[in-house]
Amino acid sequence: MPAALITGINGQDGSYLAEFLLAKGYRVVGTTPDRSSDQQLILHICDRIEIVETDLLGQESVEDLLRNSKPDEVYNLAARASSRDLWTQPVATGDLNGLTVARLLDGIRRIDPRIRFVQASSSEVFGNTAETPQTEATAFQPRNPYGAAKAYGHWITSVYRQHEGLFACSSILYNHESPRRKIDYVTRKISRAAALISLEEEKELRLGRLDARRDWGFAGDYVRAMWLMLQQALPDDYIVATGETHSVRDFCAAAFAHVGLDYRDFVLEDAADCRPPETGLLAGNPAKAHRVLGWKPAVGFQDLVRMMVDADLQTVRSGEIHVRHTLSKQSSGATNQEKTAMQENLS
Amino acid sequence: MKRALITGITGQDGSYLAELLLPKGYEVHGIKRRSSSFNTGRIDNILPDWHEREARLFLHFADLSDSTSLIKLLCQIQPDEIYHLGAQSHVRVSYEIPEYTGDVTALGTIRLLEAIRVVNFKTKFYQASSSEMFGTTPEYPQSETTPFRPSSPYACAKLYAHWMAVNYRESYGLFACNGILFNHESPRRGETFVSRKITRGVARIRAGLQEKLYMGNLDAKRDWGYTPEYVEAMWRMMQMERPDDFVVATGETHSVREFLETAFAYAGLDWEKYVEIDSRYFRPVEVDHLEGDASKAERILGWRPKVKFHDLVRLMVDSDTQLLEDQLSGQLARCASARD
Numbered sequence: 001m002p003a004a005l006i007t008g009i010n011g012q013d014g015s016y017l018a019e020f021l022l023a024k025g026y027r028v029v030g031t032t033p034d035r036s037s038d039q040q041l042i043l044h045i046c047d048r049i050e051i052v053e054t055d056l057l058g059q060e061s062v063e064d065l066l067r068n069s070k071p072d073e074v075y076n077l078a079a080r081a082s083s084r085d086l087w088t089q090p091v092a093t094g095d096l097n098g099l100t101v102a103r104l105l106d107g108i109r110r111i112d113p114r115i116r117f118v119q120a121s122s123s124e125v126f127g128n129t130a131e132t133p134q135t136e137a138t139a140f141q142p143r144n145p146y147g148a149a150k151a152y153g154h155w156i157t158s159v160y161r162q163h164e165g166l167f168a169c170s171s172i173l174y175n176h177e178s179p180r181r182k183i184d185y186v187t188r189k190i191s192r193a194a195a196l197i198s199l200e201e202e203k204e205l206r207l208g209r210l211d212a213r214r215d216w217g218f219a220g221d222y223v224r225a226m227w228l229m230l231q232q233a234l235p236d237d238y239i240v241a242t243g244e245t246h247s248v249r250d251f252c253a254a255a256f257a258h259v260g261l262d263y264r265d266f267v268l269e270d271a272a273d274c275r276p277p278e279t280g281l282l283a284g285n286p287a288k289a290h291r292v293l294g295w296k297p298a299v300g301f302q303d304l305v306r307m308m309v310d311a312d313l314q315t316v317r318s319g320e321i322h323v324r325h326t327l328s329k330q331s332s333g334a335t336n337q338e339k340t341a342m343q344e345n346l347s
Numbered sequence: 348m349k350r351a352l353i354t355g356i357t358g359q360d361g362s363y364l365a366e367l368l369l370p371k372g373y374e375v376h377g378i379k380r381r382s383s384s385f386n387t388g389r390i391d392n393i394l395p396d397w398h399e400r401e402a403r404l405f406l407h408f409a410d411l412s413d414s415t416s417l418i419k420l421l422c423q424i425q426p427d428e429i430y431h432l433g434a435q436s437h438v439r440v441s442y443e444i445p446e447y448t449g450d451v452t453a454l455g456t457i458r459l460l461e462a463i464r465v466v467n468f469k470t471k472f473y474q475a476s477s478s479e480m481f482g483t484t485p486e487y488p489q490s491e492t493t494p495f496r497p498s499s500p501y502a503c504a505k506l507y508a509h510w511m512a513v514n515y516r517e518s519y520g521l522f523a524c525n526g527i528l529f530n531h532e533s534p535r536r537g538e539t540f541v542s543r544k545i546t547r548g549v550a551r552i553r554a555g556l557q558e559k560l561y562m563g564n565l566d567a568k569r570d571w572g573y574t575p576e577y578v579e580a581m582w583r584m585m586q587m588e589r590p591d592d593f594v595v596a597t598g599e600t601h602s603v604r605e606f607l608e609t610a611f612a613y614a615g616l617d618w619e620k621y622v623e624i625d626s627r628y629f630r631p632v633e634v635d636h637l638e639g640d641a642s643k644a645e646r647i648l649g650w651r652p653k654v655k656f657h658d659l660v661r662l663m664v665d666s667d668t669q670l671l672e673d674q675l676s677g678q679l680a681r682c683a684s685a686r687d
Binding site for chain 1: 414442445446449450453454457458460461494495497498499500502503504506507510511514517518631632
């Protein structure tokens with residue numbers, strides 16, 4: 001039975017990846033920062049995975065983790081990642097999103113260089129680039145501390161691939177969403193607001209720039225791409241994206257239409273909520289992943305929006321979220337829509 | 348009177364920069380790390396006597412891995428200009444200590460930028476970026492617009508710091524300049540760096556103290572300039588109206604082999620009789636060809652290097668020859684003992 005180590009298993013991507021690997025017959029070990037951190041997303045599989053508490057911030061703890069979990073594959077997803085954390089505590093961001101990549105790779109080199117490694121790199125490494133769409137050859141130009149730390153993680157991964165011959169890949173992931181997205185991300189804000197407004201629990205939604213465009217995919221598809229990278233003969237870097245961009249406005253229109261409403265009646269553009277500075281258009285060209293990995297996203301934009309709205313409707317109706325007061329609660333486990341999507345992934 | 352803070356003042360660049368700033372009337376503050384051995388050799392000649400009343404050079408204990416020490420220091424000094432030269436600066440060593448290199452070279456820069464943000468925005472900030480960030484790029488000569496492709500933990504860390512300086516400039520309006528310096532050498536270059544290793548080796552071989560010189564990859568090509576001129580470029584960047592990034596280079600590229608030939612020939616020796624190749628000195632990933640295009644620095648800063656390759660090699664051989672003579676004749680009371 002192959003074994004996988006997933007750092008940050010309690011996040012959106014970690015939980016999808018854990019489900020995916022369990023279905024493939026893997027033994028799955030995952031890390032979380034501590035017991036008080038949010039474990040909602042992995043509650044439904046917690047009896048089938050091993051959880052290790054570690055902050056990943058010291059070489060000794062990383063090496064203990066590798067020695068004890070004995071993985072064949074390491075998926076490094078742990079990161080300070082919330083959209084609000086792009087600029088806060090940049091040293092902490094650098095320590096976890098940047099230096100921990102070096103710690104893991106250096107540990108692998110010493111403990112077992114056969115371990116395969118994939119780094120969750122990010123489209124944020126391209127930042128202010130003038131080149132659209134971006135490919136694996138596009139020059140990096142990160143525009144915030146999060147992107148700069150991810151760029152470091154990306155390059156240090158390539159150094160260990162060239163230098164130590166490690167099987168180390170970077171997956172340059174574009175925005176990937178799901179019903180498990182945290183609610184401070186714009187997609188989840190919208191899907192949740194559409195659900196709440198349709199049930200007359202809320203009246204309006206205030207957003208930043210509505211014409212901001214993103215390349216949005218389904219997180220369940222993206223973790224499958226990471227797995228595929230580690231099944232190849234040679235390690236490499238890949239863009240993981242849909243190749244399509246949509247505006248925040250498009251997302252609103254689709255989400256509200258799904259509940260029979262016109263977004264223009266409820267969505268307000270709030271200039272004060274616009275994030276600083278935003279210039280480049282992040283749109284990925286996933287041709288290499290298509291060609292080499294045979295990877296294509298199974299869930300398109302409209303399906304993704306509907307899946308997220310349906311999940312939010314379900315949780316609001318079932319009373320799992322006390323909407324007005326507990327903003328931090330997440331929906332637990334996989335919804336039916338997600339399960340269908342995951343099954344499509346696996347097939 | 349302007350106040351400057353130099354991190355890495357005990358290093359090659361820091362010592363020349365301090366010597367440049369003092370005659371311009373600056374009050375110069377430097378950070379030094381606690382060390383059980385002397386680490387101020389390069390600035391001992393300009394360090395004031397404790398009793399001197401007019402002292403304008405001050406050293407402080409602080410550390411790039413300690414945010415508190417940086418914030419305290421900035422509060423105390425309130426510098427007009429910060430020259431951030433401190434780093435774990437050895438490329439090959441960075442493969443052995445990647446975490447430490449990342450912590451000091453990259454996170455150390457972020458700690459300093461955060462300290463500036465917390466304490467006082469009005470200071471100017473110079474970041475010592477490096478041609479190593481271009482790494483294995485196939486494009487040359489390299490300019491400010493050439494894409495980076497770092498190939499060592501050192502280069503990854505320097506590039507991370509570079510982008511953070513850009514981020515703080517663009518988002519917080521900090522006056523931050525990146526000087527992308529190509530190799531810059533001098534008699535004060537650390538003895539483990541290839542240029543100094545060669546010139547020191549030549550002096551010792553000629554004096555009969557050493558028989559062989561063990562080298563790594565002789566085909567690596569570098570753009571080698573003279574450090575005192577490069578610190579002048581740093582200072583000029585900081586006097587501009589608006590902050591920007593500049594490549595600082597000679598525009599000439601020469602191989603390590605040429606450096607050997609030139610240095611040995613200048614001493615009247617045939618390099619091939621003395622040089623042996625030792626694979627331990629090879630880097631895991633070799634950066635083949637660094638050649639800088641400093642036309643922007645010339646156009647905007649009016650900066651042009653005068654000391655080119657051959658002069659540089661000769662002045663370094665002369666200096667190491669003189670240093671050795673002084674050591675042998677006992678003129679240097681506290682001489683660096685020959686370690687190898």
